Amino acid sequence: MSPGTPSDRARTFTETARRAQIVEAAIDTIAELGYARASLARIGERIGISKGLIGYHFAGKDELIKQVAYEIAEQMKAYMTLRILAEAENGPRFLRAYIGSHLAFMREHRNHMVAMVEISRGSADGQQPIGGVDEDVRIFEQHLARFQAEGQLRPDFDPSVMALAVRAALNAVLLRLAHNPDLNLDNHARELDDLFRRATSPDA
Numbered sequence: 001m002s003p004g005t006p007s008d009r010a011r012t013f014t015e016t017a018r019r020a021q022i023v024e025a026a027i028d029t030i031a032e033l034g035y036a037r038a039s040l041a042r043i044g045e046r047i048g049i050s051k052g053l054i055g056y057h058f059a060g061k062d063e064l065i066k067q068v069a070y071e072i073a074e075q076m077k078a079y080m081t082l083r084i085l086a087e088a089e090n091g092p093r094f095l096r097a098y099i100g101s102h103l104a105f106m107r108e109h110r111n112h113m114v115a116m117v118e119i120s121r122g123s124a125d126g127q128q129p130i131g132g133v134d135e136d137v138r139i140f141e142q143h144l145a146r147f148q149a150e151g152q153l154r155p156d157f158d159p160s161v162m163a164l165a166v167r168a169a170l171n172a173v174l175l176r177l178a179h180n181p182d183l184n185l186d187n188h189a190r191e192l193d194d195l196f197r198r199a200t201s202p203d204a
Helices: 013-033 040-047 051-057 061-085 091-108 110-122 133-149 159-179 185-200
Strands: none
Touching: 013 040, 013 051, 013 061, 013 110, 040 051, 040 061, 061 091, 061 110, 091 110, 091 133, 091 159, 091 185, 110 159, 133 159, 159 185
8 A cells, every 4th residue: 555545445534533643653753762763662652552553554664654754745745835836937036935945844844854864864775755855856947947948047057956956955954953953944044045046046
């Protein structure tokens, strides 16, 4: 069963609510204890249920972790999409919204993002994505190229390189946040906005 899809039998409202509760408990437990120490028993303790009850809803830790990663990615996507689409016709404001919405989500959902970092580090193959980065970068690159063609951004930068640079900067902030809960994300948002605005401005 793939994450985010219903099982063969329809879930009741209570079952759906319990699964969501377990996922949120897993996020907080992973953020607090790390991937390796976040056992099903510890996750259950956080919300007062048994390991066996978690097993009724998820076929082991691997399935639960996949659902956690899926839920975080979907929540982040929904949070950012509204803010980015509002600026879809203005290149500089789109870039600011892209950077700002990433960092605002990090600030408002720190445990979610720390959990994703821990999952990335602790997954068996080391390849667990942070929020579907490859697809996100591809779409971001397409928008940058469109704004270049419209004359709203500097025409002589490589959209692929710029998209990767922005994402690398955002991921670097995320890694720092995982180790420093007091990181000033508002300051990072201002500095990164200024940096990439200068790098992409048609007047540069």
